[in-house]
Amino acid sequence: MDILSLVRPSVLNLKPYASAKDEFKDFKQDLIYLDANENPYENGWNRYPDPNQMDLKRKISKIKGISEKNILIGNGSDEILDMIFRVFCEPKDDNVLINKPTFGMYKVLASINNVLCKEVLLTVDFELDTTCILNTVDDKTKLIFVCAPNNPTGNLFKKEDILNLINNLNAMIVIDEAYIDFSDTPSWLNEVKNHNNLIVTQTLSKAYGMAGLRLGICYANEEVIEILKKIKMPYNVNILSQIKAISCLDHEAKIKNKIALIIENKNILKKKLEKITFVKKIYKSDTNFLLIKVDNANNRYKQLLSNGIVVRNRTNEPLCKNCLRITVGTEIEINELIKIFKKLDK
Numbered sequence: 343m344d345i346l347s348l349v350r351p352s353v354l355n356l357k358p359y360a361s362a363k364d365e366f367k368d369f370k371q372d373l374i375y376l377d378a379n380e381n382p383y384e385n386g387w388n389r390y391p392d393p394n395q396m397d398l399k400r401k402i403s404k405i406k407g408i409s410e411k412n413i414l415i416g417n418g419s420d421e422i423l424d425m426i427f428r429v430f431c432e433p434k435d436d437n438v439l440i441n442k443p444t445f446g447m448y449k450v451l452a453s454i455n456n457v458l459c460k461e462v463l464l465t466v467d468f469e470l471d472t473t474c475i476l477n478t479v480d481d482k483t484k485l486i487f488v489c490a491p492n493n494p495t496g497n498l499f500k501k502e503d504i505l506n507l508i509n510n511l512n513a514m515i516v517i518d519e520a521y522i523d524f525s526d527t528p529s530w531l532n533e534v535k536n537h538n539n540l541i542v543t544q545t546l547s548k549a550y551g552m553a554g555l556r557l558g559i560c561y562a563n564e565e566v567i568e569i570l571k572k573i574k575m576p577y578n579v580n581i582l583s584q585i586k587a588i589s590c591l592d593h594e595a596k597i598k599n600k601i602a603l604i605i606e607n608k609n610i611l612k613k614k615l616e617k618i619t620f621v622k623k624i625y626k627s628d629t630n631f632l633l634i635k636v637d638n639a640n641n642r643y644k645q646l647l648s649n650g651i652v653v654r655n656r657t658n659e660p661l662c663k664n665c666l667r668i669t670v671g672t673e674i675e676i677n678e679l680i681k682i683f684k685k686l687d688k
């Protein structure tokens with residue numbers, strides 16, 4: 343696919359800002375740096391961070407088994423999603439497509455960027471309605487967002503449905519894999535070498551336990567990464583986040599153990615919820631949360647809150663009437679939640 347034909351002309355023609363650290367890249371050498379108007383007195387963060395986050399990329403590249411050239415790092419995946427809008431969507435002219443119910447930021451980012459957001463409902467069993475998607479796109483549709491596993495429904499989509507979109511649409515397919523590390527199903531990131539209209543986003547905020555550091559990852563064909571880099575803010579990932587993330591990622595086994603524990607806790611939570619009579623349905627989840635249908639979500643939400651527990655009320659989302667989304671907490675938090683559910687169930 344001719345990716346450049348999808349990019350906004352102003353971005354194609356853009357001459358990116360060259361920071362001091364872009365112009366002189368060999369900044370690990372012991373030289374006297376008088377090029378960036380930094381404060382010269384060392385305190386650990388008086389210097390600008392590496393704009394290309396090379397050490398962090400190397401680490402991620404090794405863990406995820408993909409070249410550094412296919413990686414872009416953002417201040418959370420929210421920043422990456424916004425960058426994707428700004429690269430591909432001409433305000434007031436282009437449009438994007440989302441599959442409802444889904445992560446709310448796609449629609450918000452469309453509004454911020456003044457881009458029309460077309461919405462297609464998932465099927466009743468939370469699958470992609472590919473026929474409707476293919477009928478809804480037009481030649482101004484630049485991005486199709488596929489959140490897999492999906493927030494708030496918790497499920498993955500059929501591989502053949504996603505491939506159908508990738509192969510048949512003249513648009514970028516953005517697969518948001520914020521929750522993929524909780525799933526056994528392989529990521530789509532290995533497919534970016536086969537499809538240049540595929541962008542995969544992931545985050546260190548969920549399974550990797552670093553939400554406060556704000557680190558999102560984008561995987562795409564090198565050509566796409568290079569275009570995204572053109573509009574990236576020079577120092578979008580601060581020095582402390584880069585250092586801390588690298589040291590956390592050094593302990594991959596510890597992270598993997600925590601992921602396994604969260605999955606185990608999810609299964610325990612599910613079993614306990616099955617015994618509560620006002621819980622009508624527990625949806626299959628490839629994530630660290632459970633979407634449950636209750637008798638009356640508004641009431642149950644308020645009751646939980648007055649007992650000191652905050653969940654997400656999703657009852658106003660399409661296909662989610664009377665649904666609550668519950669993040670899997672620690673064993674103690676799960677026991678507390680269940681204690682209150684049992685009390686309310688009397």
Ligand SMILES: Cc1ncc(COP(=O)(O)O)c(C=O)c1O
Nearest residue numbers: 418419420445493520545547558
């Ligand atoms: C599906 C999905 N994508 C992206 C994000 C944002 O992630 P980040 O913390 O990397 O900005 C979230 C956060 O809840 C999410 O649910």
